[in-house]
Amino acid sequence: MAATKTLALVLAKQDYRDTSLLVDFYTREHGKVKGIVKGIRDGHQRYGSTLEPFSLNEILFYKRKRGGDLHQVTQVELVDLFPAVREDLERLSYASYFIELIDELTETEEADPEIFELVIALLEFLATGASAKRAARIFEIKFFELLGLMPEIRSCVICRSEFPDPAFFSVRQGGIYCRPCALKAQGAMGRIGDEAAMVASTGVGIPVSRGTINFLEHARRSPVKDLYRVKVAQEVGAELEKVLRRFVDFHLQRKLNSLIFLEKMGFD
Numbered sequence: 275m276a277a278t279k280t281l282a283l284v285l286a287k288q289d290y291r292d293t294s295l296l297v298d299f300y301t302r303e304h305g306k307v308k309g310i311v312k313g314i315r316d317g318h319q320r321y322g323s324t325l326e327p328f329s330l331n332e333i334l335f336y337k338r339k340r341g342g343d344l345h346q347v348t349q350v351e352l353v354d355l356f357p358a359v360r361e362d363l364e365r366l367s368y369a370s371y372f373i374e375l376i377d378e379l380t381e382t383e384e385a386d387p388e389i390f391e392l393v394i395a396l397l398e399f400l401a402t403g404a405s406a407k408r409a410a411r412i413f414e415i416k417f418f419e420l421l422g423l424m425p426e427i428r429s430c431v432i433c434r435s436e437f438p439d440p441a442f443f444s445v446r447q448g449g450i451y452c453r454p455c456a457l458k459a460q461g462a463m464g465r466i467g468d469e470a471a472m473v474a475s476t477g478v479g480i481p482v483s484r485g486t487i488n489f490l491e492h493a494r495r496s497p498v499k500d501l502y503r504v505k506v507a508q509e510v511g512a513e514l515e516k517v518l519r520r521f522v523d524f525h526l527q528r529k530l531n532s533l534i535f536l537e538k539m540g541f542d
């Protein structure tokens with residue numbers, strides 16, 4: 275068994291037996307790692323962290339060669355608890371959303387240091403008191419881009435015309451339609467009616483403005499730090515939220531607890 279030391283963000287934890295914890299970590303070098311931390315709840319404080327969700331820790335674990343993907347974690351030291359994120363309910367809710375998304379959409383032990391750097395950068399951004407919604411939109415776009423799920427949105431999926439305006443974003447098609455192609459697609463699906471019906475229908479797409487397409491394009495190609503100060507019109511912010519929410523719903527099997535909470539609190 276080889277001992278491995280790594281930076282690890284806590285995605286989720288649950289009590290195990292009387293004094294232990296089962297923890298899902300997202301590590302820089304090994305991706306998602308499932309660990310068991312024995313005796314951490316026995317009151318002796320021999321570990322340097324209580325492994326709160328989205329806390330950053332340095333951990334030492336022993337990689338098992340055989341017998342499943344649960345590894346024994348023998349040391350944990352707290353690196354950053356992100357207290358400024360924790361003290362505000364909205365920021366805390368969004369941070370919970372980030373880690374729940376990562377937990378749902380990454381495979382165990384598939385390393386992607388860029389995803390690790392992304393979530394740490396956005397937690398630090400949240401900690402500055404920045405708009406939690408802005409942090410969420412940046413996280414969603416960059417995270418989907420890193421997972422290879424972000425569609426090409428420069429041109430219509432059918433006729434390839436560039437930057438159509440208006441454009442209709444279809445999550446199912448993984449791209450945008452220009453207006454003529456959207457209307458055609460709508461007809462082909464046996465729908466009658468106007469563009470409002472198209473909006474309401476699940477098949478064809480959500481109308482998105484040029485500003486929204488531009489932001490999505492800019493965000494996917496730019497370093498995270500360049501996005502913190504980009505001004506986003508309220509209307510663009512609302513469209514981005516709608517499009518990206520559809521995206522999340524489409525790629526997940528279930529509704530995230532953090533999203534249910536965000537909606538309930540009116541933070542979304």
Ligand SMILES: [Zn+2]
Pocket residue numbers: 430431432433434435451452453454455456
């Ligand atoms: Zn078209």
